[in-house]
Amino acid sequence: MGTLTSAWRFRSPRVRRRAHPTPPDLPTLPVRRIIGGGIHSRLPVVSNFVVAPKNPPRSRLDSPIQPPPPVASAASNEPFHDDIVYPKAIPFVVIHLAVILAIWTGVTWRAVAIGVALYVVRMFGVTAGYHRYFSHRSFKTSRWFQFVLAWLAQSSAQKSVLWWAAIHRHHHKHSDTEDDVHSPRHRGFWYSHVGWIFARKHEAPDLAAVPDLAGAPELRFLLRFELLPAILLGVATFFVAGAAGLVVGFFWSTVLLYHCTFFINSLAHVNGVQRYATGDDSRNNWWLAVITMGEGWHNNHHAYQRSARQGFRWYEIDVTFYLLRLLATIGVVRELGAPPVEVVRNERPLGRATVERIARQVAASFDLDRLASHTPHLPTMDELRARARSMIPHTPSMDDICARAYERLTQGVGA
Ligand SMILES: [Zn+2]
Ligand SMILES: [Zn+2]
16 A cells, blocks of 8 residues: 555644644634645734734634534544545555556557546546536536536546535535545645545535435436446456556546546645635646646635636636537537626625635634733734735625624634
């Protein structure tokens, strides 16, 4: 299990700390602890009010307002690193090791061409199928093409569309909070990239999260035989191009597909720029958009999830959307979701939940005990605004965020 297992055993200092559960009343202050530069990593040191220290003391801030309750089985505050079912990872590791077999099979042009084609076609299955259709229902299609999308997606061996969509909807509901199933901020890079997939608590799909899909018998069939499309595809590559076809055409492209997809859970929440305030660490990253056929515009996507187009501007290349538009012109798909103009221009006020989440983060960037010992002990609105601007991109909801952050600080200091 070599490298991969070692990677899972790797734990950031944050992860190691979680091995000894903290008392429930400890603050969840995230200041400057975000792995790889989350939004708080840009906090400046502001001289006339206090920045929370690296190891903050107990805070009263979080007690008046509780975080939202977890949903379904995927949400839990239990230690997350002990529940990885290592035997479940064996097929995944075997697929990685199969890549090496090319030493003996050789690398033929035909096999490489199959690999490239399977990467592109199946990446479309991942982005248009698993993600934009099954998880977000960002366009409509017929029942038969829904099945084609599901089959194509599952030929990438990333479990059933029902499982994928349930997990992904949960991710958007709890992005980069403690309840997020794969947040680099809380779980460390490698856990968010690959480790979480084999966690016992994520094994069974939460069908309650996908009521719009779970009733379809053909999707239930694919849930039961989730590896069937991938196995049949592997067999086909062997018959078409021999052992090299199987190894290079199928296994190489499958492994590449795995990690480019996983980058959206890990790197796209760490590396890139934020255009929209979303209350999480999602980022736009052009090179991730190139290799994932448009998924790298992840901050755009978190800002407006129902859009079938993730590259909001003309220069934001989104090959998946171009293909969907092509399919729409021949009537295979329809009603492609598009972001409203005010969203694209960043002129739409944020939703209440997002305002609340960002206000909590802004307020939590102050050390309440130290604030309480200073006079005047609360930052002014201008100071709060400056702090918020250093943490998030421009948003028309800035005043609301600062007002809520002020209320939280007032409650915290007065508690
Ligand atoms: Zn999504
Ligand atoms: Zn995300």
